[in-house]
Amino acid sequence: MIVKETKLKGCFLIEPTVFGDERGYFLESYNQKTFNQLTGLEVDFIQDNESFSTRGVLRGLHFQRGEHAQAKLVRVILGAVLDVVVDLRKGSQTYGAHYTVVLSSENKKQLFVPRGFAHGFVVLSETALFAYKCDNFYNKASEGGIIYNDKTLNIDWQLEASEFIISEKDQVLPNFENVIL
Template sequence: MKITETFIKGCFIIQPKIYEDNRGLFFESFKENDLEIAVGKSINFVQDNQSTSKKGTLRGLHFQKGEFAQSKLVNVPYGEVLDVVVDIRTESATYGKYFKIKLSSKNHTSLYVPRGLAHGFLSLQENTVFNYKCDNYYHNESEGGILYNDLELGIDWEHDNENLIISEKDRGLPSFKNLLL
């Protein structure tokens, strides 16, 4: 397993070693001790979530605040997404910067998203399945978000914005400059 930190501190790309032969393939999709060594702390995932999305569905940018903040380990067992994280840690050197990566059932790559980052993704294939391991339980009153097309962030979603499928809730999220943490 290869674990590489992105330019956003604490955010890691995880690429498994794939073993493939005439039967198919095998890989370790999660190995706690390797991730804990890379991250530098113990991680206790307590909740797994899964979504299925139509092609062109954009979910995000979401986060949990305060004592309910969550670190996440995300991957795509079926389909492909453009995954995006935004650093909303005001003390961070990369505050307001974003990182994006394609996660798919072909590359088997995962992304570790630390607490203090907003997260979203765009489904690039029909019926894409997206998995999240979270280190804290979801708490509705602690939910926050940022508008996906915020001008200050300038995220390139690499897709025609007119054909995106976005919930009304996500369309009504605040801009980055109006973010209340």
């Protein structure tokens, strides 16, 4: 497993070791001991989530506030997405900065998203099966978000806006400057 810290402190890109042969492949998608050793973090994941989406579905940018904040380990099992994270940690050297990476069933990369980050993705393939681990339970009263087309963040989602399929809830999220943590 190769673990590299992104330009956002505490956010890691993870490439598992893949063992392939004529039958297919095997990989260890998560090992707590290895993860903790390679990142220097101690994260206890307590919930696994999965979503299935079609091309152009944009989910995000979402986060949980306060004691319900969540760290996530995200990956794509089928298809490809552009994964996006935004540092919301006031006082961080990268506050307001974002990082994007293509996660796919081909590259098998994973992204560790620390607490204090907003997270979202858009589906680049015809369909995508997206899975993620969380270190805290979801709490509806603590959810927050940032509008996907925020002018300050200026995220390149790699698709034309006309291709986006966005929930009503995500279409009315506040701008970055109006986010309350």
